[in-house]
Structures are given as structure tokens and as C-alpha cells.
């Protein structure tokens with residue numbers, strides 16, 4: 001049977017700057033550009049986008065998915081179709097939250113009155129190249145692209161995403177090395193002066209959150225800015241080598257089903273000896289985080305943890321104060337804390 005080419009007239013593809021765009025956005029944009037499409041990525045999240053997402057979503061949705069819907073709304077009229085892939089769970093130890101499985105249907109249903117066109121594909125295991133390649137090549141075929149060009153575009157897109165991820169994790173390794181060196185230098189300069197050395201000692205804080213939370217300035221910029229303003233070095237858990245973090249996470253749990261939560265927990269285990277504190281940031285009401293954050297708080301011993309929840313109503317209001325108090329406590333602890341042994 002000949003392949004349908006019902007998306008061949010889609011020349012401009014809109015991509016919402018939300019959810020898994022922050023994880024696979026390089027692959028997506030490179031792929032569509034590789035098959036000759038123009039890509040329009042929605043603008044950075046702002047209040048208008050967040051409010052529109054809130055208005056269009058049911059109350060039970062998490063803040064991140066409401067913001068995603070706001071981004072889709074902002075693309076209406078700016079593209080021929082919006083790209084909304086589905087990521088159902090193919091591997092029960094490397095799956096995604098149900099929002100990612102239902103995203104395509106959620107968008108079609110929410111925007112049915114506007115007759116918004118949606119191009120989509122179903123990726124069953126995001127870690128395996130062949131599981132990603134097949135649906136992308138099928139999508140290219142529906143867009144009227146030859147199998148050869150579809151294959152070539154996918155290869156370039158996969159390589160670009162890998163190069164992007166590697167650049168991030170390499171930068172993270174350099175950052176951690178510099179942090180360790182500054183710490184050693186501060187200890188050396190103090191010459192064992194104890195409390196006096198703490199003033200000069202750097203503070204490394206690991207921010208643990210889904211990438212669409214931690215790298216969206218509207219959602220958690222206030223937290224990251226407050227940490228930086230207090231002189232802390234911000235280390236992002238999601239920037240750690242994904243494969244290494246994923247494998248490491250099995251030391252924490254053999255059964256945890258969510259890929260990104262696994263990678264975040266693996267990153268904590270890889271970096272906990274090199275950082276002074278952890279800031280967990282969750283979007284209300286995140287199902288996976290409600291379980292994993294609780295497990296992290298119980299099981300990660302010896303590293304202070306600040307657990308922050310952001311929601312549509314209060315956003316990041318008040319978080320600066322909590323972050324400042326947390327950093328103050330860490331600095332006080334560096335100086336010897338309440339108990340001197």
C-alpha cells in the first residue's frame with residue numbers, strides 16, 4: 001500500500017518551547033530543517049503564555065503541562081502544523097510520565113475548535129536510536145520526503161542532539177573540576193585556619209528538576225538567580241551524562257519507571273560528594289516527583305536538601321527568601337555549624 005502523504009503540504013512546523021523540547025529540541029528542529037521545513041519555536045515563557053495555558057487546561061494538570069498548552073496556543077496562526085510527539089512507555093524502567101504519552105491527544109482535543117493541525121509520531125523508547133528513527137522516518141514519509149532524505153535528516157538530527165548533550169555534560173565536568181580546585185585552594189589558603197577558610201570556600205548547589213522546569217527562566221529563573229546572587233555555583237543535574245546517570249540510578253532503585261527522574265537521581269549519586277547542597281524543584285502537582293522527591297529526601301543522607309514546589313498561583317513568590325536562608329545555613333555549616341567537634 002502506498003504511504004499516505006497527508007502532511008506533505010506542511011511547510012512551517014511549530015514547536016512548543018516546553019516539556020520535552022528542553023530534552024530533545026535539538027533533534028526535533030534539526031530533523032525538520034533537514035527535510036526542508038521551516039521551524040518556528042514558540043517564544044520564551046511569559047505571563048501571557050502561562051495564563052493562557054492555565055485558562056485552557058483542566059485544574060488537575062501540572063504547571064509544566066499547562067505552560068505547554070500555553071505555548072501551543074501561542075503558535076496558532078504562526079505555522080501550518082504543530083509538532084507534538086507522543087512518548088508512551090516502551091521500557092518500564094525508562095518511560096515517561098503519562099502527560100508525554102497523551103500530549104498529542106491532549107493538544108488535538110484542546111484546540112479542536114481552531115482545527116489546529118498536529119504532526120506527530122510515537123516514540124516507544126527514547127534511549128534507543130532505532131526506536132526513535134523509525135517513527136521519525138515514517139513522519140517524514142507522510143510529509144512527502146523520500147526514504148533516503150528522511151534517513152539522512154534523522155541521522156543528522158540524532159548526531160546533533162548527541163553533540164549538544166555531550167557539550168553540556170563536558171561543560172559540567174569542567175565546572176565540577178573547577179569547583180573542586182577552588183575548594184582545595186581555599187583550604188590551602190586558610191592553611192588549616194578552620195572557620196576562617198569558610199568565607200572564601202565556594203559553595204556548589206545541585207539543582208535537581210526536569211529540564212523544562214530548570215531551564216525555563218519563567219518557571220525557575222528566580223531560584224537559579226537567587227543561588228547565583230548568593231555566590232553559589234549552580235550545577236544542573238539534568239546536564240550530567242545521561243547514560244552514566246541512568247545506569248547509576250539503579251543503585252537507588254531497580255524499579256523506578258521514569259527515565260528523567262532516573263537520570264536526575266543518578267546525577268545526585270554521581271555528584272553528591274562534590275556539592276554542598278541540593279535544591280529540588282517540582283511543578284505542582286507532579287506525580288513522578290511527588291514519589292521520587294520524597295525518596296530522595298529520605299535516602300540521600302549527609303547533603304542538605306531544599307525542596308521547592310512551584311505552582312500556577314504563586315509561581316516562585318517567596319522562593320528567594322527560602323533559597324537565601326538555605327544558602328546562609330550552608331555557609332554557617334561550612335564555618336563549623338552549631339556543633340564544633
Ligand code: SF4
Nearest residue numbers: 062064097099286287
Ligand atoms: S513529570 Fe511531572 S512536571 Fe513533568 S509533565 Fe509529568 S506531571 Fe508534569
